[in-house]
Amino acid sequence: MMKMEDYIFWGIVSFMWIEYLWDLYLSLRQRNVYLTHLKRPEILEGILDGKDYEKARVYALDKSNFGIIKDGYGLVLNSVIIFCNGLVYFWNSGRSMAGVVGLEENELVVSACFMVLMNIFNVITSLPTSIYNTFVLEEKHGFNKQTVPFFIKDHIKSFGITQVLTIPLTMAVVYIVKIGGDYFFFYLWLFTLVMSLFLMTIYPDYIAPLFDKYTPLPEGELRSSIEELASSIGFPLYKLYVVEGSKRSAHSNAYFYGFFKNKRIVLYDTLLKDYKPVSDKKDDDKNEREEIEAEKKGESKKGCDNDEVLAVLAHELGHWKLNHVLKNIIIMQVNLLLMFLAFGLLFKYSVLYRAFGFFDSQPVFIGLVIVQQFVFSPYNAILSFLLTILCRKFEFQADAFALALGKEEYLQAALIKLNKDNLSFPIYDWLFSMWHLSHPPLLERLEALKKIK
Numbered sequence: 001m002m003k004m005e006d007y008i009f010w011g012i013v014s015f016m017w018i019e020y021l022w023d024l025y026l027s028l029r030q031r032n033v034y035l036t037h038l039k040r041p042e043i044l045e046g047i048l049d050g051k052d053y054e055k056a057r058v059y060a061l062d063k064s065n066f067g068i069i070k071d072g073y074g075l076v077l078n079s080v081i082i083f084c085n086g087l088v089y090f091w092n093s094g095r096s097m098a099g100v101v102g103l104e105e106n107e108l109v110v111s112a113c114f115m116v117l118m119n120i121f122n123v124i125t126s127l128p129t130s131i132y133n134t135f136v137l138e139e140k141h142g143f144n145k146q147t148v149p150f151f152i153k154d155h156i157k158s159f160g161i162t163q164v165l166t167i168p169l170t171m172a173v174v175y176i177v178k179i180g181g182d183y184f185f186f187y188l189w190l191f192t193l194v195m196s197l198f199l200m201t202i203y204p205d206y207i208a209p210l211f212d213k214y215t216p217l218p219e220g221e222l223r224s225s226i227e228e229l230a231s232s233i234g235f236p237l238y239k240l241y242v243v244e245g246s247k248r249s250a251h252s253n254a255y256f257y258g259f260f261k262n263k264r265i266v267l268y269d270t271l272l273k274d275y276k277p278v279s280d281k282k283d284d285d286k287n288e289r290e291e292i293e294a295e296k297k298g299e300s301k302k303g304c305d306n307d308e309v310l311a312v313l314a315h316e317l318g319h320w321k322l323n324h325v326l327k328n329i330i331i332m333q334v335n336l337l338l339m340f341l342a343f344g345l346l347f348k349y350s351v352l353y354r355a356f357g358f359f360d361s362q363p364v365f366i367g368l369v370i371v372q373q374f375v376f377s378p379y380n381a382i383l384s385f386l387l388t389i390l391c392r393k394f395e396f397q398a399d400a401f402a403l404a405l406g407k408e409e410y411l412q413a414a415l416i417k418l419n420k421d422n423l424s425f426p427i428y429d430w431l432f433s434m435w436h437l438s439h440p441p442l443l444e445r446l447e448a449l450k451k452i453k
Contacts, residue, residue, distance in 0.1 A: 005355040012355070012374045013082060019381055020075045027068050030432040034061040037427050043443065044426060052420050059141045060425035066137055070129050077125055085357035087366060090117050107178075108171040111365040115170045116163060123159055130155075141423060143250045150247070157210055169195065170365060177347070177364045185344035189337045197259075204257050204264065213244045217267065222306045226265065229310055229405075235317055236261045246270050250302065251422055254312055256320065263320075265313065270421075273303030302421045304414050311402055311410035312418075318401030324394045331390075335383065343371045391438035399445060400452050408449060415445055 040053040048056070080086065094113035095104045103109040134151060138144035146154070173188065180187045208214070217223045217240045230237040238258065245253070245268040252270040256263055269275050304312065319325055346352060347367035353359075356370055402411045419426060419442045426442045433441060440448070 003354075004351045008351060008355040009082075012377070013079075015378055016075070016078060016082075019377065020071065023071060024068065026429075026432045026435055027064060027071070029429040031061065031064045031068070033427055033429050033432075034064060034425065041427070047416055047442075047446075048420060048426065052423075055141070056420075056423045056425045059423040062137055062140070066129075066133065073129065082356070087369065088357040090114055090121070091358075091363060091366060093117055107363060107365075108174050111174045111363065112167045112170050114363075114365065115166050119159070119162055119166065123155070127155075138249065143423075145247055145249055154211060154248075161207060161210070165199070173368065174364045177368075182344075185337075185340040189333075189340045192336060192340075193333055200257070201259065204266075208243075212248065214241045214266070215244075216240060217242050222272070222309065225306060225310055226313060229313060230265070230317065232405075233317060233321055235320060236263050237265060238262045239264045241266045242269050242272070242275060243267070244269050252303065252418060254309075254316055256316060265316075267309070267313075271303055271312070271418075272309060273305055275303070304417055307410040308414035308417060311407035311414045314402035314405045314407045315398045315411065318398035319394065321401060322394070322397055324398070328387075331387070339372060339376060342376070343368060346371050346375065385435060388435065388438045392440050395439050395445070396448050399449060403449060403452050412446060412449060415442055 034057055037057065040048065040050050044053065091110070091114050094110045094115075094117055097113040097117070098104045098106060098109045101109075131151075134144050134146055135148075172191065176188050176191055177184050217226070223240060226240060227237060229235075238261065241264060243266055245251070250270055251268075253268045254266065254271055256265045258264050347364065348362065350362060352370050352375070353362045353367065356366070358366060399411065402408075418424075424442065428437065428441050
């Protein structure tokens with residue numbers, strides 16, 4: 001006769017497989033779109049030529065095939081961890097590590113060691129897919145700009161910073177749970193709120209520059225126009241940066257960050273058609289060779305003109321003006337408080353621990369992992385879907401805001417150009433799009449812009 005822990009175990013495993021099969025079904029539906037839409041539809045006339053359409057289709061198909069394999073690989077890894085009591089193995093290994101300094105009975109130290117071992121495991125197991133994605137998939141389609149030394153250095157820095165942040169945070173979480181009494185869930189939420197706001201504040205200024213070079217946007221027409229745009233809607237622009245993302249990838253982006261009166265805008269150099277970063281002669285020669293090679297292939301230079309960049313920023317500033325960022329923060333914090341409350345009700349439930357092989361102990365951090373990652377997985381899936389719907393709504397609203405600022409023509413041109421530069425395939429299966437795409441596809445956005453007029 002099955003015990004309660006067996007029901008919990010198989011329930012978690014069953015949902016993990018159901019979620020995987022659902023995502024696989026959606027991916028196969030979208031993959032079928034790539035395989036069957038060989039010719040450019042008439043609706044794309046004047047938006048995307050036949051050559052760019054085919055390049056986008058092949059890139060999307062390659063990404064789809066890789067994504068299916070990657071998801072299957074992840075399922076296998078998670079299944080091995082669950083069926084082989086991987087959490088017990090890593091916890092006992094953490095105890096052994098802490099035992100080197102005689103602290104094997106200190107749960108805070110053992111939790112930190114457990115987290116380090118899990119981070120090492122995740123880095124090692126993710127390397128094959130990361131290497132393939134960077135040096136095979138992205139390289140094949142002309143997006144990868146990383147060298148092998150750059151890739152290695154990037155991963156080493158990322159791993160080091162992760163440990164510096166997660167070790168004290170893990171110990172703090174366990175400590176708060178142990179001393180917090182019946183209302184520890186509130187103190188834990190308050191701690192995570194403060195820390196998340198703190199990290200959001202320091203990350204752009206002190207952590208992100210460790211990976212990419214940030215330089216002030218030079219004085220000129222574009223800078224003056226951006227400052228004028230920000231001033232016209234009351235955006236408290238403090239600094240304006242360009243990040244040299246071109247050393248990592250050919251994909252483009254723009255975003256803003258900061259609290260209160262200290263807002264910063266960051267533009268990727270790949271977004272700016274006429275921008276030339278200050279670099280050494282070796283980089284200049286490389287960029288010149290790439291431009292010559294692109295001209296030989298009949299390819300126009302990637303990036304947006306100044307008016308198109310302003311339209312993109314008008315969209316991004318719309319998110320600020322309409323309080324989309326604040327609304328998302330509130331939603332996530334309310335959700336986090338509810339999850340900590342649920343953890344407070346469940347973390348002493350010994351059956352949960354036995355379901356994952358912990359018969360003699362109930363470590364706090366293990367309980368948090370079980371509840372947040374496994375018990376709440378159905379809830380997380382539904383919440384992710386609802387947030388996707390909300391995010392799509394926000395994107396349409398931000399587009400409408402840009403139109404209200406008179407950026408209609410340039411926003412349409414920018415959307416089309418960015419879609420082309422990033423080889424984004426414009427046709428999607430409706431169910432795949434609804435479930436996965438937080439940003440509406442190009443054709444939906446263009447059609448929405450027409451209706452707004």
